[in-house]
Amino acid sequence: MKAVDRIKKAHVAIMRHKKWCAYSGVLACGDVEVSLDIPSACTDGWNVQYGEAFVDALNDEELRYLVLHENTHKSYRHTTVWKGLAKENPRLANIAMDLFVNLSLDDTDAGEGFIKMPEKGVKGDPKYRGWNVKQIYDALKQEQEGGAGQGEGEGEGEGEGEGEGEGEGEGEGEGEGFDEHDFEGAEGVSAKEMEARGNEIERAIRQGEALRKKRSANGAGDADGVFGDLLKAKVDWREVLREWITALTNGKDESTWRKPNRRYLADDAYMPSMQGVSVGEIVIGFDTSGSCFGTDTMTHFVSEITSLIEMVCPEKVHVIYWDTRIAGHQTFEEGQFAVQQMKVRGGGGTDGSILFEYLRDKHMNPVAVVQFSDGEVGDWGRTDWPTLWALTGNMRAPYGTTINLD
Numbered sequence: 582m583k584a585v586d587r588i589k590k591a592h593v594a595i596m597r598h599k600k601w602c603a604y605s606g607v608l609a610c611g612d613v614e615v616s617l618d619i620p621s622a623c624t625d626g627w628n629v630q631y632g633e634a635f636v637d638a639l640n641d642e643e644l645r646y647l648v649l650h651e652n653t654h655k656s657y658r659h660t661t662v663w664k665g666l667a668k669e670n671p672r673l674a675n676i677a678m679d680l681f682v683n684l685s686l687d688d689t690d691a692g693e694g695f696i697k698m699p700e701k702g703v704k705g706d707p708k709y710r711g712w713n714v715k716q717i718y719d720a721l722k723q724e725q726e727g728g729a730g731q732g733e734g735e736g737e738g739e740g741e742g743e744g745e746g747e748g749e750g751e752g753e754g755e756g757e758g759f760d761e762h763d764f765e766g767a768e769g770v771s772a773k774e775m776e777a778r779g780n781e782i783e784r785a786i787r788q789g790e791a792l793r794k795k796r797s798a799n800g801a802g803d804a805d806g807v808f809g810d811l812l813k814a815k816v817d818w819r820e821v822l823r824e825w826i827t828a829l830t831n832g833k834d835e836s837t838w839r840k841p842n843r844r845y846l847a848d849d850a851y852m853p854s855m856q857g858v859s860v861g862e863i864v865i866g867f868d869t870s871g872s873c874f875g876t877d878t879m880t881h882f883v884s885e886i887t888s889l890i891e892m893v894c895p896e897k898v899h900v901i902y903w904d905t906r907i908a909g910h911q912t913f914e915e916g917q918f919a920v921q922q923m924k925v926r927g928g929g930g931t932d933g934s935i936l937f938e939y940l941r942d943k944h945m946n947p948v949a950v951v952q953f954s955d956g957e958v959g960d961w962g963r964t965d966w967p968t969l970w971a972l973t974g975n976m977r978a979p980y981g982t983t984i985n986l987d
Contacts, residue, residue: 584636585615591641591648600689601645603793606785607652610778624651625763626660627770627778635759642697646686649696651760653682656786658779659714660764666718667764673725677718679703679758684710701759772949772967776982861948863895864940868954870904870931889951889971890918899947904929907939934962952978 582590596605611627619632629651636644654660659678666674683698684705690696698704709717770778865886890898898918902909908926933954940947949967956976968981977983 584631584633585613587636587641587644588613588615588631588648591645594641594645595648598695599796600793601649601695602796603786603789604649604652604656605792606788607656607782608648610655610782610785619761621759621761622647622651623761623763624654624660625770626655626658629655639699640697642694643699646696646698646702647759649686650679650682653685654678654762656782657681657714658782660762661775663714663718664764666715667762670718670722671764673718673721674714675758675762676703677714677721678762679760680705680709680717681712681714699759703758773965776967779982860895862897862899862946864899864901864936864945864947864950865889866936866950866952866954867900867902867925868904868931868933868952868958869902869908869925870929870957886923886953887918899945901936901939902926903932903936903939905932906935931958932960932962933958934960937962937964937966940964940966952981 592608595601595608611629614628614630615633615636616630617633619630619635621632621635623630631647636647639647659682663674663678666677680703683703684707686696687698687705688710709720712720886900894915896915898913900911900913900923901907902925906929908929909924911922911924913922931954933952936950936952940950947966949969950964951969951971953971954973956970956972956978961979963980968978970978970981970983971986972978972983973986976985
């Protein structure tokens with residue numbers, strides 16, 4: 582059977598499975614390609630490429646593992662969220678991501694035997710269970726620096742590159758990984774397309790989990806969700822913002838991960854200091870309607886704007902206050918913003934479309950718009966500008982990217 586047909590067969594088996602059917606929607610996102618030029622497998626976070634010879638060498642259980650492995654990277658958007666780690670140390674970043682993914686797959690399989698890790702896979706050390714990629718990366722880096730590369734999980738593979746690698750490696754772990762992570766391919770995606778892909782993957786995850794729950798209700802499925810951590814846990818909004826900024830800079834991000842932004846260390850969130858990077862002119866809209874004005878919500882918004890500007894480093898930032906009208910407009914050149922200078926005005930109703938109408942009337946053309954609101958919006962408006970909605974509570978904007986600040 583041809584490699585492409587075996588991959589289709591693996592997809593069908595996954596979609597029919599009582600638990601793994603949760604991946605049904607994610608499998609449909611992006612394109613699948615079989616190539617003679619790919620040594621193993623590779624994803625840019627949307628499309629997946631498989632090496633024909635590598636697929637031919639796998640049995641059915643190993644191939645299903647490979648397919649699920651690549652699509653778990655897609656689900657967690659690893660190639661965009663953790664691009665900074667890959668710039669600092671691609672080898673350890675790849676291993677950390679694979680440890681995270683493989684632990685997740687092994688825990689879900691729970692010894693059933695539906696999947697089996699291919700050779701050279703990074704064995705999921707249980708000590709990393711419950712850790713995120715950054716925490717695993719830090720532990721691996723500390724072990725490498727303290728033990729001359731003999732830390733657990735760093736692998737006995739051959740090489741320092743991605744995937745299978747070439748050359749001489751160090752350490753006595755469980756493998757370097759069998760796939761590659763296409764960070765360069767992810768960098769070439771526009772902000773608008775990145776936003777669309779992220780929204781599509783999120784919908785796909787929810788659809789897949791709904792299918793799994795339906796089968797569970799009929800006695801065929803498992804009560805525990807496959808993507809429960811993605812659907813139940815609140816994602817750190819700074820992590821989503823980092824991904825959004827990465828798309829805006831379109832690969833021009835030269836932020837340093839060696840000198841983290843101290844503002845986020847207390848929150849256990851590792852954010853880069855954006856040095857020498859600018860995304861151009863941005864607009865920050867503040868919902869100053871009656872439900873926000875003079876409340877703790879407004880205080881929350883104001884406290885976060887400095888964080889946002891430090892991360893984005895715009896050449897110019899327009900801070901615009903709105904309710905059912907434009908209540909105020911302040912402009913700050915790069916490096917001039919100070920929260921003490923903000924003149925918050927408003928207190929009326931809520932019309933989310935008024936800001937975009939104002940921008941069009943003033944012939945403004947920002948590279949992006951960030952809207953702070955409590956989500957109690959009658960008219961959300963519509964725009965082609967890349968838009969990030971920073972909302973309190975569990976509200977979700979009908980378009981753009983939504984982050985929840987709570």
